[in-house]
Amino acid sequence: MYLKHLELRNYRNYAKVSTDFSPQINVLIGSNAQGKTNLLESVYVLAITRSHRSNNDRDLVRFGADFARIDGRVSRKLGNTDLRLVISSQGKRAKVNNLDAPKLSAYMGKLNVILFAPEDLNLVKGSPALRRRFIDMEFGQMSPAYLANLTMYKKALKQRNAYLKQLKFHQTKNLTFLDVLTDQVAQYGGAVIAARAKLLQDMGKFAAVIHSDITRGGEVLQLRYVSQVHDDAFGDADAATARLQDLFAKSRQRELDQGTSLVGPHRDDVQFIVNDRDVATFGSQGQQRTTALAxxxxxxxxxxxxxxxYPVLLLDDVLSELDDNRQTHLLRAIQDKVQTFLTTTSLDGIAREIIQEPAIFHVDDGTLTRMDADAVLHDRGSASAQT
Incomplete structure (x- = not known):
């Protein structure tokens, strides 16, 4: 799949922009604070319905405007799909082929994106919450069933925590309702754990090959799902649910005393093991970056x-954070198969493979101008030759 056309109205610093994109490489070049990341973010929001940079939707609306609108035409194997997302004080409204999407969760998956920004290099050594958010956002795009179970889990967990708080402060004594909520949390939580374990196992296989290639066979990478549920129950949602119910029973008094849920996938984590050592704790910065890239x-x-x-890949100024070896492997992985958007302040220092047949756009204070790629690359080549 690829994004053929994008139109923005009142999005961040863009009053109005409308442009077509290449199905291959699209380079957004310009000085800092001109809107390169904003445009990349708009593609992410069109796909995910939320920003990776802000939890406040109002931040996405141009100053002084009442709404922001993102329109996109996505080319897929079975034809084109027109998407629209409108953001206002009334919330978000989504359309697919001019028909209202009843729920945002039903809208997701029409455009799949992978965002790689400098902060993603902290995926390995960051907090467990960061890694949980990472797998939930990515797996939610891949699997409507995972997204549905995760949504219901979060809803049931919120209700259970609120009720546990009431019990803690003696506002109610009805433990039967707590049992009902516990069963719901365990059911949806078991489905989430089973899906996470399966997808992480598959991701680990792909990552191990890539990691071995980058390190020239010198290191072995493993992804390990860390959960209160034993790994012998990972592959079966019913087994994971039964294990959660057992854990809830054992932790019941502690949960009543603390007024919160102490068990469930909202407390799980992902561990990255390189040559049998936890790379977050014992790995060098280079190993951590290689793991994140893989x-x-x-x-x-x-x-x-x-x-x-294949998804659409968004690279937000990440090439400047990678050395030549890691750049090369990144470019090799995406060449000729993934539509890519990358932001940069300069083409200098970018591995030459990335600019074979790019579409180049100059971003300046919320305006987007397509440039003559041949002329830009010729000028770059001339300047390199002179130096």
Whole structure:
């Protein structure tokens, strides 16, 4: 799949922009704070319905405007799909082929994207919450069933925590209703754990091959799902549910005392093991970056496996954070198969493979101008020759 056309109205610093994109490489070049990341973010929001940079939707609306609108035409194997997302004080409204989407969860998956930004290099050494958010956002695009179970789990967990708080402060004594909520949390939580374990196992296989390639066979990468549920129950949602119910029974008094749920996939984590050592604790910065890169690149193949199509890749100033070896492997992984958008302040320092046949856009204060790629690359080549 690829994004053929994008139109923005009142999005961040863009009053109005409308443009077509290449199905291959699209380079957004310009000085800092001109809107390169904003445009990349708009593609992400069109796909995911939320920003990776802000939890406040109002931040996405141009100053002084009442709404922001993102329109996109997505080319897929079975034809084109027109998407629209409108953001206002009334919330978000989505359309697919001019028909209202009843739920945002039903809208997701029409455009699949993978975002790789400098902060993603902290995936390995960051907090467990960061890694949980990462797998939930990515797996939610790949599997409507996973997204549905995760949504219901979060809803049931919120109700259970609220009720546990009431019990803690003696506002109610009805433990039967707590049992009902516990069963719901265990049911949806078991489905989430089983799906996470399966997808992480598959992602780990892809990541191990990529990681071995980058390190020239010198290191072995493993992804390990860390959960209160034993790994012998990972592959079966019913077994994971039964294990959660057992854990809830054992932790019941502690949960009543603390007024919150102490068990469930909202407390799980992902561990990255390189040569049998936890790379977050014992790995060098270089090893941590290689691991993060391998995992992000593994997403591409995993998404192709799960959806039948390659996703759109968004690279937000990440090439400048990678050395030549890691750049080369990144470019090799995406060449000729993944539509890519990358932001940069300069083409200098970018591995030459990335600019074979790019579409180049100059971003300046919320305006987008397509440039003559041959002329830009010729000028770059001339300047390199002179130096």
């Amino acid at each position: 995992v992000k690149l593994a997403e591409i193949d995993l998404m192709k496996q799960e959806t039948g199509e």
